[in-house]
Amino acid sequence: MSAPYKTHYFEDLTVGQRETLMKTVMDDDVIAFADLSGDRNPVHLSDHFARKTR
Secondary structure: OOOOOOOOOHHHOOOOOOOOOOOOOOHHHHHHHHHHHOOOOHHHHOHHHHHOOO
């Protein structure tokens, strides 16, 4: 199985070079971010709470 992206070294980069990366954010990602940042606001973590907001 191949790597999901190429490794680029700083010295090999050129001005104007671009790279596009995509990731689907999953529930585990949101929880991990909340744990790391301390942002445990229920609007981010609770579907039930979020549905009651505008």
